Amino acid sequence: MIELDELIDYVNDNLNIDIRQNTRKREVIDARAFYYELARRLTNYSLDKIGKSLGKNHATVSHSLKNVVMYLNKEDIDKSLAELGYKKRKSAFAELSERIASLETELENLKQ
Numbered sequence: 001m002i003e004l005d006e007l008i009d010y011v012n013d014n015l016n017i018d019i020r021q022n023t024r025k026r027e028v029i030d031a032r033a034f035y036y037e038l039a040r041r042l043t044n045y046s047l048d049k050i051g052k053s054l055g056k057n058h059a060t061v062s063h064s065l066k067n068v069v070m071y072l073n074k075e076d077i078d079k080s081l082a083e084l085g086y087k088k089r090k091s092a093f094a095e096l097s098e099r100i101a102s103l104e105t106e107l108e109n110l111k112q
Contacts, residue, residue, distance in 0.1 A: 002042050002084060004053040010084065011035045020054055033068035037077055038060050042084060 009017055032054060039050045047058040047065075078087045 004039060004043065004045065004050065007038050007042065007084075008053065010080070011038070016041070017038060022055070029064075029068060032056075033064045034077065034080075036064050038080060038084070040065065041081060 008019060011017075011031055011034055015027075015031045015034070017028055019028060019031045019035055021028060035054070039045065039053075040047075043050070047061040051059075051061040070080050092107060
């Protein structure tokens, strides 16, 4: 699993911004939101732990994920996720449907 410090370095390097700085500048807020989104998707850490990695609390992370992330370029997020090795998971229902179809095919093959 990727570590939060690695994600912070990744965002800092790719956006040329230090997201650890204590400021309310829009570009830093957006960069932090980008980090929060990547951390949420790529790690199993709680919002509290993700926030604490930047000196913020879980409410700040939650607010950012609900309100700021929608303004970010989704293509940039998807590209970064791909670079970091994240693969979109299918919904549980889609995975289950595929598994059932596979089992039905195997059953038909055994009957023949």
